[in-house]
Every structure is written in C-alpha cells, then in structure tokens.
Amino acid sequence: MRIVLVGPPGAGKGTQATRLAETLHIPHISTGDLFRANISQQTELGKLAKSYMDAGNLVPDEVTIAMAKDRMEQPDAEGGFLLDGFPRNVSQAEALDELLETEDMKLDAVLDLEAPEDEVVKRIAGRRVCRNDSAHVFHVTYTPPKQEGVCDVCGGELYQRDDDSEETVRKRLEVYHTQTEPIIDYYKSQGLVATIAATGPVDEVTRRALEALKRDQ
Numbered sequence: 001m002r003i004v005l006v007g008p009p010g011a012g013k014g015t016q017a018t019r020l021a022e023t024l025h026i027p028h029i030s031t032g033d034l035f036r037a038n039i040s041q042q043t044e045l046g047k048l049a050k051s052y053m054d055a056g057n058l059v060p061d062e063v064t065i066a067m068a069k070d071r072m073e074q075p076d077a078e079g080g081f082l083l084d085g086f087p088r089n090v091s092q093a094e095a096l097d098e099l100l101e102t103e104d105m106k107l108d109a110v111l112d113l114e115a116p117e118d119e120v121v122k123r124i125a126g127r128r129v130c131r132n133d134s135a136h137v138f139h140v141t142y143t144p145p146k147q148e149g150v151c152d153v154c155g156g157e158l159y160q161r162d163d164d165s166e167e168t169v170r171k172r173l174e175v176y177h178t179q180t181e182p183i184i185d186y187y188k189s190q191g192l193v194a195t196i197a198a199t200g201p202v203d204e205v206t207r208r209a210l211e212a213l214k215r216d217q
C-alpha cells in the first residue's frame with residue numbers, strides 16, 4: 001500500500017506513522033529521517049540540503065522530492081510505503097503524482113489526522129523534556145512526573161523547549177493551515193482522503209486508521 005499521512009503538528013502523526021508502517025509491513029518514510037540520512041551519509045543531495053540549511057534557508061522542493069524519489073526506489077519500498085511530512089504543499093503533491101506516474105504507480109490512500117486546535121496546542125505546550133536526555137519526555141497533564149519539574153528517570157531538570165511554546169505552536173499551525181491543508185482538497189478530488197479523528201488513546205487512533213484503509217481496498 002502507498003499511503004500519505006497528513007495532520008497538524010501535535011496530532012500524533014509520527015507515532016501513528018511508526019505504528020501503521022509496522023502493522024502494514026511497509027517502510028515509514030519521513031522527511032526528517034530523509035534529511036538526516038542524506039546529510040550524515042554526505043550524499044550529493046544531503047550536501048545540497050545542508051548548504052541551504054546552513055545559510056538559514058528552506059530546502060527547495062526539488063531537493064526534498066529527489067530525496068523522496070531515491071528512498072521510494074529502495075527494495076524495501078517495493079510493496080509500498082507510508083510518507084510522513086511529504087508532500088507538505090500542493091506543488092510537492094503534484095510532483096509526487098508525476099513521480100509515481102513515471103513509475104506506473106498510484107497512491108492508495110491519504111490519511112488525514114484531525115485534532116481540534118486547542119487540543120494540539122495543549123498537547124505540545126504541556127510537553128516537558130529532561131535536560132539530561134531528550135528521550136525523557138513528560139506532559140504536565142497526561143504523563144506528569146512524580147515531582148513537578150523533575151525527571152522520574154534520572155532526576156534531571158525538566159524544561160519546555162522553545163519549539164513547544166504556545167506561541168511557536170500557533171505559528172506552526174498557521175503554516176500548516178496555509179501550506180499543507182490545501183493538499184487535502186487536492187487529494188479529495190482524487191477520492192483518496194480518509195479523515196481520522198486523532199483524539200483519544202493512541203491505540204484507538206491506530207485502529208480507526210487501519211479500519212479506514214480496509215474500507216478503501
């Protein structure tokens with residue numbers, strides 16, 4: 001199956017992508033991982049991407065698309081893949097369609113994770129990370145540490161990352177609404193979109209997504 005996963009920051013996209021890819025036995029292709037892999041392996045595309053990033057500029061769509069193409073041509077992606085973070089605007093979606101067409105492939109589904117704006121803000125702005133290890137993550141409401149401000153795992157100090165401040169989250173949501181959300185209409189016109197309520201327990205959201213994929217087949 002070839003799937004695109006779309007959703008605002010804070011909707012649990014990364015978590016769902018990992019779980020769905022595992023269940024469906026297809027690789028989870030995220031733009032974050034693509035960038036990291038290309039940069040660490042110093043591929044031509046990685047070097048190019050890094051030159052833009054070092055200059056504080058956005059990496060052009062062509063570079064992202066070329067990285068995605070390379071990844072989708074790997075043997076493990078023969079039976080399908082789940083794209084996460086790509087496409088993130090309509091021109092990338094059009095480029096992806098062209099790319100798939102040249103390979104005689106089609107997308108099977110676009111999963112649109114939906115969560116109320118106030119909830120995603122609460123989810124992200126409530127996150128607290130340990131200064132000793134960024135893998136030690138808590139949430140002031142959902143998974144509070146035993147002692148406020150102190151990591152349960154190692155006793156380190158918990159803090160809120162700048163990226164997680166309410167102001168930054170609202171800005172990221174704004175970018176999502178203006179740039180990424182239009183791809184949902186683009187894919188709706190192709191009859192590919194399944195809207196998934198991304199609220200409630202993580203397991204429940206995964207179950208809804210898998211059911212929607214079954215219905216589509």
Ligand SMILES: [Zn+2]
Nearest residue numbers: 130136151154
């Ligand atoms: Zn810790």
